[in-house]
Amino acid sequence: MSSIFSKILTWVAATVLVSLAGLLATSAFVSARLPGKVDFFARAQKVQLNAAREAYERGGRGALAAFLRRQDSDYHARHFLVDRRGVDLVDGTDRSRMVARAGPPAWPPLLPRGPLVIVRTSDDGAHRLLIELPPPFGPLQFLPYFLWFLAVIVALGYLLAVNLARPLRALKAAVERFGRGDLEVRFRSDRRDEIGQLGRAFDRMAERIETLLTAERRLLQDVSHELRSPLTRLIFALELARTAPDREAALSRASKEAGRLTELVDELLSLTRTEGDPAARVREPVPLGPLVRGLAEDCSLEAARRGGSIVLDADPDVVVLGDPELIRRAVENALRNAIRHSPDGEAVDLRVSRVDGSARIVVRDRGPGVAPEHLDDLFKPFFRVEADRDRESGGVGLGLAIARRAVGLHQGRIRASNADPGLAITIDLPASSTDVAGSATANA
Template identity: 30%
Template sequence: MTAAPPRQPPATLRTRLVVGNLVLIAAALAVTWTVATVAGPPLFRDHIEQDQALPPGLLDRAEQAFHIANLLEVLLATAIAAVLTVGLSLLITRPVSRTITAMAATSARLAHGDYAARLVPGRASREVHTLAGTINGLATKIQNTEATRRRMLTDLAHEMRTPLAAIDGYLEAICDGIETADAPTIAILRGQLQKLVRLADDINAVSAADEHRLALAIRPTPVVEIIESAAESLRPAYSAKGVTLRVAGAPDTPVNADPARIGQVLINVLNNALRHTPPGGQVAIDTATGPATTEITIRDTGEGIPPEHLPYLFERFYRAHSSRQHDDQGSGVGLTISRAIVTAHAGSIAVESPGSGHGATVRIKLPTGRSGRDPSLGE
């Protein structure tokens, strides 16, 4: 079976517009020429003969002059129309053609990994400017996504290096006979493996949140139930460290929330507060309810956060304290996951701190729900 011949690329917009206008001129010329040569001369002769008697030779010369005048007028009109058509077509299509060519070049750069490429539409039409803005917005989104992906891979490799190095070191020591595979050593290896598992689970949760794949069972739930459940699960840890956990009169006002997911957010925040509050300190949970939102405030008397770190706390693996670099309890994405969950609830989360040594405050705002169960919010 013979291969089909390659299709010729379609004509450019400029060529199509010029050819279309020239065809229009040709049609108008044909009509004008037909009228001037078929209908015009007989009408001219009849008109002259009816008005006055002229010698036959003079009438023939007059008719011939009429033909020549018509021909010159048609040719001149055609030439002027053709020049104007070509000129206007080039004038109209030039910026459009330049912009389309620039779009193709920008798209090719983006396809080859140059995510900094942007389109400058110049003096094109409003529609072309809108299209250029859409392409530039897409390029910015791709650039940000790629930057996030690279940073995430770099941070993930960094986070995995410590537990993997510990596992490798213990296994090598066991092989060399320096260590024995006794219960304490196995416990250490298992702890490092569990840290890798937690890291993988957290990364998967962050990816699911970023891609809007979080499964939420939102329903009106009394905020006191969510707060008390999270607080009770962490009271043993607070007692062991000597940090006071105080819940100040949480109301039974319902919030539109998935109690398990919001409980996960509170546990993340309370764990952070415990980690950075010294023995003898205090962490307090307060609640304020408004007509549209309910705000949960968590204040601690811990290390505090320098102002320059506050804008970056919700980024993946960002650590405001160097002491957290080798923290075995957190994966570095707890606040990232918390923000994703709260945002999925149409709420907000923010961190405030006067500075180092002055503690920190986390404010979580959630939509206030209606009393009773709302079946429209899902199971």
């Protein structure tokens, strides 16, 4: 009996049986001691005895017989009047054995042992009234009347055991699958009791562990994949620096490859942090106006070196709830990507507005755009348009991937579309209640 199902069912059945046995025992105890113990019945029987004596003394055996027949009919019991020796005054039968059987029934009266005999003696001891009652019910005779009650209780106990044991078994199976490496398994219970709370705690734990392990695995895969080529070129450049006549050019090439390695490692670490521990994330109101204004100032020098500029159009009242560093990184990566791919002398547009209860950020360049079939690929790690792979400004292909993951952590959406000319990156984030209240106040 190691399962909770069998324990619950056994305890319910045992409780019902003990309760039923106690009820039957109490009923038998009370019913066995009721006759002769209640003064009301004793007085009524005394009245019967005096009436029987009066009928006998006035009318003899015939009157006594008629009186006793009426008592038998009225009380559904047999009545006899005997003398002090136990002889029946109506028919002369010796009823001394019946007198000897008088008294309360044996205890415990599990089964009836014959009729119950009650004796009432006159004050002078000359006459006795014998009352023979039908056999009383014993506890076992009551048992069939309680069987339906017992069956209902056991059925309800069975349902209770199933209701408790089934989700625990499902949770056990989920834990075992998770332990075998199935990180996507979840309990997903709608119960509001402690079992449901335990299941939701497991789901939160599994989600957290899956996020951490997935980020770690992705980081290892990305590092092993992307570091191979820069390291090979760096080793080759260092070898040239020792053997080539133009050592300055070789060292410059080595420095450039080392810089690309540093940039790659920084981007990989940033990508991993966006998928890190959910409990460590900051959630606070973030005004987007000051945030994008600061980004525009930081990136304006980079745009100016290419002869371009950043055109800012930001609603100062738009507020979102989230991690300001992650939101800043998402917008910054989209903005720097637009500057990098915008032709020399062209402006980059940066707009912030409120659309249907959401905060919308749009970053648009005026470059050549992207083929429609590659628009979704822009947000995949290390993806770059083929034409950019050999450009000095091509980057490492992680900026928009980081932006997508940062936006996803805020239940937002990021997408790319061709703007003819150029490419537009649109970020939609849920506006905070602060923003909605401020908007309502402004409209009023």
